[in-house]
Amino acid sequence: MPFALLKYGLSSEYPVEVDLPAPKDLKSAYDVVIIGGGGHGLATAYYLAKYHGITNIAVLEKAYLGGGNTARNTAVIRSNYLTSEGVRFYAESVKMFKNLSNEFDFNIMYSERGQLTLAHTDATVRAFRQRAEVNKHFGGRTEMIDRQQIRELVPTLNLDPGHLPVLAGLWHIDGATARHDAVAWGYAKQAAKRGVEIHQLTEVQDFVVEHGKVTAVKTNRGTIQCGCVVQAVAGTSSLLMNKLGIRAPIHSYPLQAMVTQPFKPFLDPLVSSSALHCYVQQTSRGEIVFGGGSDPYPLYNTRSTLDLKESLLAAAIEMFPFMANAKLMRQWAGTTDMTPDYSPIMGRSPLDNYYLDAGWGTWGFKATPICGWTMAELVASGGQPPALIKPFALERFSTFRQVNEMGATAASH
Amino acid sequence: MKIMPCPLNGPRNISEFTYGGELNAMPDSATCTDAEWADYVFNCENRVGVVTEWWMHNASSYWFLAERHTGSDEILRTFDPKEVFTQRVDFHAPAQEVRS
Numbered sequence: 476m477p478f479a480l481l482k483y484g485l486s487s488e489y490p491v492e493v494d495l496p497a498p499k500d501l502k503s504a505y506d507v508v509i510i511g512g513g514g515h516g517l518a519t520a521y522y523l524a525k526y527h528g529i530t531n532i533a534v535l536e537k538a539y540l541g542g543g544n545t546a547r548n549t550a551v552i553r554s555n556y557l558t559s560e561g562v563r564f565y566a567e568s569v570k571m572f573k574n575l576s577n578e579f580d581f582n583i584m585y586s587e588r589g590q591l592t593l594a595h596t597d598a599t600v601r602a603f604r605q606r607a608e609v610n611k612h613f614g615g616r617t618e619m620i621d622r623q624q625i626r627e628l629v630p631t632l633n634l635d636p637g638h639l640p641v642l643a644g645l646w647h648i649d650g651a652t653a654r655h656d657a658v659a660w661g662y663a664k665q666a667a668k669r670g671v672e673i674h675q676l677t678e679v680q681d682f683v684v685e686h687g688k689v690t691a692v693k694t695n696r697g698t699i700q701c702g703c704v705v706q707a708v709a710g711t712s713s714l715l716m717n718k719l720g721i722r723a724p725i726h727s728y729p730l731q732a733m734v735t736q737p738f739k740p741f742l743d744p745l746v747s748s749s750a751l752h753c754y755v756q757q758t759s760r761g762e763i764v765f766g767g768g769s770d771p772y773p774l775y776n777t778r779s780t781l782d783l784k785e786s787l788l789a790a791a792i793e794m795f796p797f798m799a800n801a802k803l804m805r806q807w808a809g810t811t812d813m814t815p816d817y818s819p820i821m822g823r824s825p826l827d828n829y830y831l832d833a834g835w836g837t838w839g840f841k842a843t844p845i846c847g848w849t850m851a852e853l854v855a856s857g858g859q860p861p862a863l864i865k866p867f868a869l870e871r872f873s874t875f876r877q878v879n880e881m882g883a884t885a886a887s888h
Numbered sequence: 889m890k891i892m893p894c895p896l897n898g899p900r901n902i903s904e905f906t907y908g909g910e911l912n913a914m915p916d917s918a919t920c921t922d923a924e925w926a927d928y929v930f931n932c933e934n935r936v937g938v939v940t941e942w943w944m945h946n947a948s949s950y951w952f953l954a955e956r957h958t959g960s961d962e963i964l965r966t967f968d969p970k971e972v973f974t975q976r977v978d979f980h981a982p983a984q985e986v987r988s
Contacts, residue, residue, distance in 0.1 A: 713934035724930035772907035775936045775959050781889065782903055815930055873926040 494664045495540075495673060502672070504700035505533040507854055508692050509707060510679050510715065512536025513545035514655070514840065515832050516707035517662035518847020519854070520671045527855035530670035534663075535694060537678035541659030544709040547777075547809030548840040549732050549756070549766045550655045551745055553590045555610050555617045555647040557602070560866040560878045561818060562613045564845060567863065569615070569649050571844035579661035583653045584759065588743050590650025591620075591628060595639040595750040603645040616648035631741055636793035639750050650745055652756065658843055682719055688827045689719070703828035705850055710810035711775075712820075712833035721824050724815050724872050725834050728769035729776060731783045731808040735801040737761030746794070753790035762804065765791050769811055769837065777808040811836045816877035821846070821867040822853065822860045830854060831869060838880075890961070892943065895968050896950045908942030911953060911972070917979075938964060 507523060509516045512534045523529040536542075552572050554565035576583050594600045603619055610617035622634055625644045634641045663673055674696070683691035683698070691700050706715050713725045738761050747754030752768045767787040770780070784806070792799050813836045814820060820834035832850050835842070845863070852861045860868065866878050890902040910932050915924050933939075936959045943966070944951045953972065955964045 713932075714936065717933065717935055722927060722931040724932065725934055726932060727934055771903075773934070773958060774961050776961060778961070872930045873923050875926070 494660070495667050498674060499672070501533065501674060501677070501694070501696055501699055504702075505672075506531040506702040507533075507705065508699065508701040508703075509534045509705045510692075511543070511707035511709070512540050512659075512663070512673060512675060513543050513707065513709060514541065514659045514662065514843035515709070515835070515846045515850070516705070517541075517659055517666055517673070518843055519705055519707065519832070519850040520673075520847075521662045521666040521669070522847045522851035523854060524666055524669035524671055527851060529855060532666075532671045533699065534666070534671060534673045535677045535679055535692070536673070536675045539675050540663055540673065541656055544809045544811075544835070544839060545655055545659045545843075547732075547807060548655055548837075549754070549764050550652045550840060551590065551754070551756070552585075552651040552653060552841045553647050553745075554613075554615045554649060554841075555590070555592070555606055555645060556880055557606055557609065558818075558878050558880060559609060559613065561880050562609050562615065564863050564867075565838075565841060566610075566613050566615045566649075568842050568845035569651070571848065572651065572653060572841075575653075575658065575661060575844065579665055581657065581661045581664065583657040583661055585651060585653040586759065587649065587651040588745060589628075590647040590745040590747070591625065592645040592647070593625070593641050593746070593748040593750070594643045594645070595641060595748065597642070599749065600643050603643065606645060610647070618646050618648075620644045620646045628744055629742065629746060631795055631797065632746065633794055633796055636751065639793075652745065652758075655840055658840075662843075662847070679715065684719065684826065687825075689829050701828075703830065703854060705830045705832060705854060707832040707846075707850070709833075709835045709839050710812060712812045712831075712835075716824075716831075716833070719824075719826060719829065721826070721829075721831075721869075723820060723831075723833065723869060725812045725820070726773050727775055727810050727812050728773050729778070729808045730766070730769045730811045730837055731779060731787070731806065732764065732766040733784070733787070733806040734758070734765070734804050735763040735798070736804055738763065738801075742795075748790070748794060751790035751793060753787055753794065755791055755794060763798065763801065769813065775810060777810065779806045779808065813837075815872070817880040818878040819846075819867050820869050821849065821864040822869065823858055824869060827858070830858070892954070892963060893966050894945050894950070895952050895966050897945055897948060900945065904946055906944045906946055908944055908951065911940040911942060 520532050520534050554569045556562045607617045678695045681693040682689050689704050742757040745756040754766050756764050814834040824831050849861050849864045891899045892902045893899050943954050954966045
């Protein structure tokens with residue numbers, strides 16, 4: 476219809492699609508208040524609205540949408556963990572990630588490139604065999620590969636870095652990356668479409684607790700009554716829990732990462748080495764992203780240190796010697812809420828209607844969809860944790876039932 | 889380079905030190921409940937502000953206390969633990985047969 480097209484083009488009310496409705500005043504009460512407008516909080520809101528018909532939800536974000544650790548991670552998606560509890564959980568997340576672009580009608584740039592972890596010692600080779608078998612058992616695609624296969628996958632990799640020759644690799648075919656901002660935006664857009672209110676620049680300052688329940692949340696924009704509260708504030712979990720007197724084993728450490736100038740494509744898989752404390756990947760823009768272990772002591776600060784730059788880049792150059800001439804473009808850090816067993820804290824808290832999604836350390840982004848899905852189940856059922864997250868309850872520390880994922884972080888910390 | 893003023897060795901690069909956690913009072917393991925013990929072993933306040941922490945100088949294995957701001961990373965004061973621990977601390981953990 477050429478005439479309709481002309482009319483459309485000349486219309487004074489040009490129909491721009493609005494992704495997020497303009498901010499409005501806070502209502503006086505909500506059924507569910509979600510603290511934290513990052514991937515986890517927005518995903519929880521989305522699945523509550525989509526599967527449970529709960530739409531009277533406020534997502535409160537103290538800064539801007541997806542601007543915390545959602546924007547600071549290095550966007551690795553994988554499920555090759557060590558424990559059956561962990562693998563089952565993360566494998567489900569990888570499955571959900573694969574379909575997110577379709578679900579959002581918005582491209583999250585999901586790119587399945589495989590993730591290669593290098594073993595430099597016999598002990599690591601043994602741990603890799605176990606991880607490969609556990610992963611296969613729960614439907615993941617992971618196998619052990621030898622030096623020749625590593626050479627074919629990553630021809631630019633130095634297989635004999637200094638005193639640590641590569642012995643074997645753990646090849647995780649499901650390993651992938653995606654645009655982290657897009658994941659938050661996609662969830663926000665679809666949640667808002669279903670009636671969820673997203674309030675940015677709204678900081679939770681205190682709580683009103685009556686008879687073991689949180690009845691209201693005090694923000695810088697006024698007090699709101701709430702049916703229940705979900706906290707999903709990676710990096711500041713303890714600060715919020717301290718306001719409610721909830722004790723938890725979380726220590727907050729900075730994790731620094733950096734990117735180089737863009738290069739021509741040379742590195743398809745994500746490559747990490749636990750012995751060198753370094754992981755390397757090339758983004759779709761050609762930049763090389765380096766990440767490593769957390770800082771050696773806790774700090775609520777995202778400053779950069781020379782010590783970490785030196786040690787991380789020394790390791791990166793051991794792995795890819797030609798990068799010695801690369802120029803760094805950006806450096807940043809995020810605050811990681813580390814738990815003693817390297818597993819998250821999800822589920823109920825000592826308060827009746829206050830739910831925890833915390834302790835996300837360095838493994839939060841890859842769990843975004845499954846977290847949203849399971850937290851929504853937990854909220855909608857009035858506090859019945861789904862089987863997938865039962866092992867991650869806060870009580871596991873007082874009952875001495877930790878879920879030890881220490882051996883499975885990409886760069887063991 | 890960040891400098892840690894060690895009470896024994898003087899100002900040294902912070903990479904020579906190991907962080908040892910917040911200073912917390914230890915309950916008596918013989919009389920406390922499992923929950924109290926788990927709280928002591930695992931939980932911490934993890935707050936922003938000046939916190940008293942254990943640190944160790946690696947080369948000399950010397951443990952000391954530091955008051956550090958966990959937001960600005962400023963080290964306000966370091967001191968020998970004998971300022972806090974004025975008497976010897978004995979650990980009462982008699983060996984017991986495990987009965988099932």
